[in-house]
Amino acid sequence: MNKIANRQVICDTLMHLAKNNQDIIVLASDSRGSAAMGPFAEKYPNQFVEMGIAEQNLVGVAAGLAHSGKKPFITSPACFLSMRSIEQIKVDVAYSGTNVKLVGISGGVSYGALGMSHHSLQDIAVTRAIPGLAVMLPADRHETKKMTEALVHYDGGVYMRIGRNPVEDVYESDDYDFQIGKAVRLHEGTDATIIACGETVKVGLDACAILAQRGIRTRLVNMHTIKPLDTEEIIKAAKETGFIVTLEEHSIYGGLGAAVAETTSQHCPVPLKILGIPDEPPIAGKTAEVFNHYGISAGNVATIIEEGLRKEG
Numbered sequence: 001m002n003k004i005a006n007r008q009v010i011c012d013t014l015m016h017l018a019k020n021n022q023d024i025i026v027l028a029s030d031s032r033g034s035a036a037m038g039p040f041a042e043k044y045p046n047q048f049v050e051m052g053i054a055e056q057n058l059v060g061v062a063a064g065l066a067h068s069g070k071k072p073f074i075t076s077p078a079c080f081l082s083m084r085s086i087e088q089i090k091v092d093v094a095y096s097g098t099n100v101k102l103v104g105i106s107g108g109v110s111y112g113a114l115g116m117s118h119h120s121l122q123d124i125a126v127t128r129a130i131p132g133l134a135v136m137l138p139a140d141r142h143e144t145k146k147m148t149e150a151l152v153h154y155d156g157g158v159y160m161r162i163g164r165n166p167v168e169d170v171y172e173s174d175d176y177d178f179q180i181g182k183a184v185r186l187h188e189g190t191d192a193t194i195i196a197c198g199e200t201v202k203v204g205l206d207a208c209a210i211l212a213q214r215g216i217r218t219r220l221v222n223m224h225t226i227k228p229l230d231t232e233e234i235i236k237a238a239k240e241t242g243f244i245v246t247l248e249e250h251s252i253y254g255g256l257g258a259a260v261a262e263t264t265s266q267h268c269p270v271p272l273k274i275l276g277i278p279d280e281p282p283i284a285g286k287t288a289e290v291f292n293h294y295g296i297s298a299g300n301v302a303t304i305i306e307e308g309l310r311k312e313g
Helices: 006-018 038-043 055-067 078-084 086-095 123-128 141-153 200-213 231-241 256-267 287-293 298-312
Strands: 024-028 048-050 071-077 101-105 133-136 157-161 184-187 192-196 218-222 225-227 244-251 272-277
Touching: 006 024, 006 038, 006 071, 006 141, 024 038, 024 055, 038 048, 055 071, 055 078, 055 086, 071 078, 078 086, 078 101, 078 123, 086 133, 086 157, 123 133, 123 157, 123 225, 123 244, 123 256, 141 157, 184 200, 192 200, 192 231, 192 256, 192 298, 200 218, 200 244, 200 298, 218 231, 225 256, 231 244, 231 256, 244 256, 244 298, 256 272, 272 298
Parallel strands: 024 048, 024 071, 071 101, 101 157, 133 157, 192 218, 192 244, 244 272
Antiparallel strands: 133 225, 184 218
């Protein structure tokens, strides 16, 4: 079991890269502890800016630094970054074309018992609707490292959302080709397809294993980049498997499932099940408890696919 949280991976990766790149600047909103950025602030105090609890100013200052040629990385709780400062993200980052990386930490239901005020289940819907802003969710520590390295060289605004606690590995190592906007096929299959992002990718991987035991060959696509979306991989899944289930730690409205539905409905309509958080204030609890309550579990995904194929058959 992996014991390293993605937020720690981001800190470690940026510390390594900042050693030879003084343009890398990390900004926080009284969140260096939550973001695990304390070591970065200590080692590179001249490349760290503490803005306090002022998310709108945080984004504005980062945009100014980007205009000065710096490569700012904002680290702030996703629930606040994506809601309180959305106008600054839209205008100062996306519309102004600034090279700001917005890292939403403790995303989804990571804050557990703190409830709806601290859950970020609308952030993907909001950010992916903004022109000029890329949206990404890494699946595990290995992909977080690859994504962070890629973002240092990516020119443009990005919203990257991660969870709070360590997640089980999806990849065996970081020795694989990662490309922004290019989905990764983690499991081959022709009977059905699971398309997942973020921490739900592991759920999808476990579901594939259960279905394999039942003789059902299931494809798993890790859609780590929600925007720009790999529509080609989605269309292939629709044409080649005929049935898709999407998994996400987000509202069933406006997120990954909606993006997949928008693509299939226009190019290759197939039966589609969007599995996420329904349109209600989510229950409070640990991530696993919330996932299980809403059926975001390997067993339930396997059942949905099995029953869906039976209906189609």
